[in-house]
Amino acid sequence: MKTRLVAIVAAAVAVVSLAAQTPAPAPTSSASIPRYDVKRASSPPTIDGKLDDAAWAGAAPAVTLQFLWDSQTGAKQETRARVVWDAQAFYVGFDADDVDINARFEQRDDPTYMDDAVEIFINPDPKQEAHYYGFEMNARGVLYDYLNYNSRTLFKRWDATGVKIAASLRGTLNDRTDTDKGWSLEAAIPWANFEELSRRPPVAGTVWKANFNRWDGVQPNRRMSIWSDPQNAESWPHVPSRFGELAFVD
Numbered sequence: 161m162k163t164r165l166v167a168i169v170a171a172a173v174a175v176v177s178l179a180a181q182t183p184a185p186a187p188t189s190s191a192s193i194p195r196y197d198v199k200r201a202s203s204p205p206t207i208d209g210k211l212d213d214a215a216w217a218g219a220a221p222a223v224t225l226q227f228l229w230d231s232q233t234g235a236k237q238e239t240r241a242r243v244v245w246d247a248q249a250f251y252v253g254f255d256a257d258d259v260d261i262n263a264r265f266e267q268r269d270d271p272t273y274m275d276d277a278v279e280i281f282i283n284p285d286p287k288q289e290a291h292y293y294g295f296e297m298n299a300r301g302v303l304y305d306y307l308n309y310n311s312r313t314l315f316k317r318w319d320a321t322g323v324k325i326a327a328s329l330r331g332t333l334n335d336r337t338d339t340d341k342g343w344s345l346e347a348a349i350p351w352a353n354f355e356e357l358s359r360r361p362p363v364a365g366t367v368w369k370a371n372f373n374r375w376d377g378v379q380p381n382r383r384m385s386i387w388s389d390p391q392n393a394e395s396w397p398h399v400p401s402r403f404g405e406l407a408f409v410d
């Protein structure tokens with residue numbers, strides 16, 4: 161009996177010491193909210209779709225979108241996104257690897273997310289996690305914009321004013337017989353568009369929340385990639401509580 165007790169105590173000590181040596185598991189990258197420093201541009205980028213401006217060279221290193229849903233069958237083609245700001249506007253630049261560039265929609269508020277498209281969702285008032293602005297832009301530079309009201313309703317009748325968008329293709333559009341290299345897109349969004357959720361433009365130190373997404377490929381082989389993991393089993397990005405942080409800095 162005594163021998164058995166000693167054995168149990170010895171086993172318990174072994175378990176305790178193992179526990180003491182094993183660090184707590186680090187939070188997975190998918191659970192944490194990413195943060196991006198939005199640097200002030202000394203001169204605004206020229207909105208021509210090409211990311212060769214000094215503003216982009218001075219931006220924080222680009223974020224790379226993640227592939228989270230392996231049930232999707234489209235190719236995993238990388239997308240990088242950067243943001244800068246100045247007194248006039250919010251500027252976003254996307255750079256997309258793409259061997260087959262396709263985009264059909266040509267009119268404002270067409271469902272550009274069905275094309276090769278990049279998206280940014282912007283919440284200028286992170287105290288609330290329901291309302292935000294959506295900008296979904298295809299490889300033609302066509303904009304589908306809306307105010308997201310809640311998880312079931314968005315107002316596409318909302319149209320941002322003064323937005324400039326341009327895309328630049330490294331390849332051919334809607335010609336599937338060749339091999340493309342990719343495309344890039346720039347957008348300038350004047351601050352007045354965010355007035356209802358942020359009365360004043362950001363200053364250094366302001367934090368907004370946002371997510372970047374890309375829809376890529378041709379049905380049935382489509383794939384979404386995303387910056388901040390919405391923690392959904394399905395590729396549904398409209399989860400403002402899971403947006404990453406955009407920290408405006410000088």
Ligand SMILES: [Ca+2]
Nearest residue numbers: 206208210213
């Ligand atoms: Ca440019």
Ligand SMILES: [Ca+2]
Nearest residue numbers: 305316318319
């Ligand atoms: Ca609209």
Ligand SMILES: [Ca+2]
Nearest residue numbers: 261332335340
């Ligand atoms: Ca092509």
